[in-house]
Amino acid sequence: MELREIVNILECxxxxxxxxxxRDIQYCYATDMMSDVLKSCKIGxxxxxxxVNQQVIQIAEIMxxxxxxxxxxxxxxxxxxxxxxxxxxxxxxxEKQLFDACGILYTFGLRGKEIIQKADDxxxxxx
Amino acid sequence: MGQEILYNKSFxxxxxxxxxxxxxxxxxxxxxxxxxxxxxxxxxxxxxCYEAEMNAIMYAKIAELNFTISANEAVIKIEDEGPGIENxxxxxxxxxxxxxxxxxEMGFGAGLGLPNIxxxxxxxxxxxxxxxxxxLYIKINLN
Numbered sequence: 001m002e003l004r005e006i007v008n009i010l011e012c013x014x015x016x017x018x019x020x021x022x023r024d025i026q027y028c029y030a031t032d033m034m035s036d037v038l039k040s041c042k043i044g045x046x047x048x049x050x051x052v053n054q055q056v057i058q059i060a061e062i063m064x065x066x067x068x069x070x071x072x073x074x075x076x077x078x079x080x081x082x083x084x085x086x087x088x089x090x091x092x093x094x095e096k097q098l099f100d101a102c103g104i105l106y107t108f109g110l111r112g113k114e115i116i117q118k119a120d121d122x123x124x125x126x127x
Numbered sequence: 128m129g130q131e132i133l134y135n136k137s138f139x140x141x142x143x144x145x146x147x148x149x150x151x152x153x154x155x156x157x158x159x160x161x162x163x164x165x166x167x168x169x170x171x172x173x174x175x176c177y178e179a180e181m182n183a184i185m186y187a188k189i190a191e192l193n194f195t196i197s198a199n200e201a202v203i204k205i206e207d208e209g210p211g212i213e214n215x216x217x218x219x220x221x222x223x224x225x226x227x228x229x230x231x232e233m234g235f236g237a238g239l240g241l242p243n244i245x246x247x248x249x250x251x252x253x254x255x256x257x258x259x260x261x262x263l264y265i266k267i268n269l270n
Binding site for chain 1: 145146148149150152153156166170173174177178181233234235236237238239240242243246
């Protein structure tokens with residue numbers, strides 16, 4: 001899904017260049033803890049977070065994140081916005097809460113990582 | 128180990144310098160990409176480096192991070208002057224953190240710093256002395 005579709009779905013405000021919204025997003029990750037991103041996030045994911053500081057930009061660079069959405073109406077400082085522009089990192093904000101933003105994107109098919117379908121064992125309990 | 132050193136650089140890190148936090152790791156990541164190290168190795172080295180750098184910024188007064196690449200391995204050595212780690216066993220446990228409220232508000236204190244380094248390295252040594260400082264040796268094989 002292109003980032004611009006996510007902008008529409010979550011009614012985001014874009015703080016960086018429009019062209020960056022053509023990026024294709026396959027995976028998302030949500031956390032407020034930086035080490036969580038380093039431990040579990042898939043490389044190249046879209047990060048949804050409530051943490052609004054420049055550490056997020058550094059983490060994005062380390063993990064080649066394709067973009068950041070700040071949830072719950074949190075707005076980054078001009079310094080963070082400038083830094084993300086410098087690094088061609090899409091930076092979006094949404095009024096939606098973190099949980100809701102994740103849930104909505106999930107219904108549109110985005111995932112944190114591949115979900116391995118379990119074989120149907122006939123019990124009706126397969127996922 | 129008798130291996131030819133292809134790159135060696137030391138970086139100074141100043142405690143509580145949050146404005147520049149992560150910049151050493153980003154520089155090292157760029158170097159690794161430039162010399163065409165495999166992407167999965169680039170991420171492992173960068174993650175180790177970032178966690179080590181952030182630990183120094185959060186807890187130490189001052190630190191030196193030395194980064195070396197030879198044909199087969201990348202080595203990060205970081206030596207700080209700081210409070211040291213009181214209980215190494217606990218510090219290595221996922222979820223355990225001594226981060227302050229201020230650090231937590233910045234997104235740190237998940238209790239994953241040292242475990243992330245251990246999980247992404249091929250060799251990891253830690254030596255800490257209370258009220259003196261902490262030394263980390265992190266090796267990642269390139270092949």
